Amino acid sequence: MQAQLIATDIACRRGDRLLFKGLSLACAPGDAVQVTGSNGVGKSSLIRILAGLLRPFAGEVSSVGGIGLVDERLSLDPNLPLGRALEFWERLDGCRDPGRALEVLQLEPLLDVPVRYLSTGQKKRAALARLLNRNCPIWLLDEPLNGLDTQARKSVEALVALHCNGGGITVVASHQPFALPQGKTLAIEDYAA
Amino acid sequence: MSAALTLLRRDLARLMPGGSGGGVLPLLFFLAVAMLYPFAVGPDAQLLARTGGGVIWVAALLAAILPLEKLVTDDLDAGVFDQLYLRDVSEELAMAVRLLAHWLAFAPLLLLATLPAAALLGLDGETTRTVLLGLLAGTPGLAAVGLAVAALTASMRGGAALAGLMVIPLAVPILIFGAGALARPDPSALLFTAAISLVLVALAPFASAAAIRASRES
Numbered sequence: 001m002q003a004q005l006i007a008t009d010i011a012c013r014r015g016d017r018l019l020f021k022g023l024s025l026a027c028a029p030g031d032a033v034q035v036t037g038s039n040g041v042g043k044s045s046l047i048r049i050l051a052g053l054l055r056p057f058a059g060e061v062s063s064v065g066g067i068g069l070v071d072e073r074l075s076l077d078p079n080l081p082l083g084r085a086l087e088f089w090e091r092l093d094g095c096r097d098p099g100r101a102l103e104v105l106q107l108e109p110l111l112d113v114p115v116r117y118l119s120t121g122q123k124k125r126a127a128l129a130r131l132l133n134r135n136c137p138i139w140l141l142d143e144p145l146n147g148l149d150t151q152a153r154k155s156v157e158a159l160v161a162l163h164c165n166g167g168g169i170t171v172v173a174s175h176q177p178f179a180l181p182q183g184k185t186l187a188i189e190d191y192a193a
Numbered sequence: 194m195s196a197a198l199t200l201l202r203r204d205l206a207r208l209m210p211g212g213s214g215g216g217v218l219p220l221l222f223f224l225a226v227a228m229l230y231p232f233a234v235g236p237d238a239q240l241l242a243r244t245g246g247g248v249i250w251v252a253a254l255l256a257a258i259l260p261l262e263k264l265v266t267d268d269l270d271a272g273v274f275d276q277l278y279l280r281d282v283s284e285e286l287a288m289a290v291r292l293l294a295h296w297l298a299f300a301p302l303l304l305l306a307t308l309p310a311a312a313l314l315g316l317d318g319e320t321t322r323t324v325l326l327g328l329l330a331g332t333p334g335l336a337a338v339g340l341a342v343a344a345l346t347a348s349m350r351g352g353a354a355l356a357g358l359m360v361i362p363l364a365v366p367i368l369i370f371g372a373g374a375l376a377r378p379d380p381s382a383l384l385f386t387a388a389i390s391l392v393l394v395a396l397a398p399f400a401s402a403a404a405i406r407a408s409r410e411s
Binding site: 048051052053054055066067068069071073074075076077078088089091092093130134 | 196199200203207270271272273275276277278279280282409410
């Protein structure tokens with residue numbers, strides 16, 4: 001079964017404010033889209049709607065294939081060493097070879113460090129490792145570059161390119177430039193209500 | 194099934210004494226109440242033996258409130274339930290597992306601590322047995338109420354204090370029948386306690402799951 005992610009005519013309301021409306025998005029295998037817009041315009045809300053975590057105010061979202069989400073929340077136990085914290089998700093995802101992700105993201109030297117001592121960029125890399133180990137076709141990334149240094153940014157962009165070349169779908173919400181294979185962007189401001 | 198076991202392992206590691214959740218604090222609190230009570234009412238052995246069972250029940254109820262703060266809030270803030278949802282692990286399963294882990298983390302140790310507490314209050318063997326059986330029947334219900342309330346208040350600022358207040362009225366039926374068993378020679382009150390516990394245990398995973406889903410919309 002081929003992965004796909006389709007949103008039709010969705011609108012998003014937070015509180016009593018309509019953030020955007022009439023937004024449609026169709027992703028086939030290999031597609032990558034960057035969602036752009038300034039702070040508070042609804043990028044994160046769109047990502048959560050696409051993930052199925054937030055009900056759209058109007059419209060529909062349908063997806064085929066597993067969804068992996070990386071947002072500002074780490075979902076790793078802060079008191080555990082990184083290796084043990086990641087191990088929980090590896091076990092849940094049935095991941096057999098967690099070593100590759102750790103190597104690509106250069107996390108191996110940090111495995112014994114409790115998660116709460118990690119820097120912002122290191123935490124981000126840990127979340128990306130969890131995403132890689134999940135081995136799912138649809139990636140939803142909310143500000144994946146926050147706190148990353150130039151080298152780590154390059155490797156995240158390379159990972160996304162590799163994922164899409166392999167038939168994956170990626171939606172990146174970021175206010176920073178993000179090099180995507182086809183360079184497709186979706187400006188939420190165009191749909192502002 | 195393997196997902197449930199993985200969840201249980203993580204929850205137990207977090208909630209058991211030595212984990213990042215409450216630890217042994219509720220137990221020490223429980224024993225402290227049993228120790229302070231004779232100081233407060235004086236060394237009248239008959240009075241202590243007559244009221245001690247009830248004191249143990251009140252101490253157990255209050256001790257059950259202490260671990261609630263960390264029970265749901267941390268994972269909700271860290272987005273753990275969102276990640277589980279994306280892996281098709283329902284909130285109901287996650288909460289049912291957490292209920293089991295929460296009970297395992299505080300009830301068996303509480304029952305053990307009841308023995309020294311009963312000795313401190315000078316309870317006789319028969320009363321101690323009734324208290325133990327009552328707590329065995331009542332603690333699953335206390336855990337269930339605690340979990341549901343913790344999930345409901347998890348997304349609120351200062352939710353922990355509110356959770357403590359909300360648990361008390363909901364736990365009153367368990368307390369009435371559980372402690373009431375001490376006043377009657379037949380086992381009907383114990384059976385009532387167990388029945389109330391069973392109903393609460395059956396409801397709690399669904400109520401807490403609904404609370405977690407609702408918190409995503411806020």
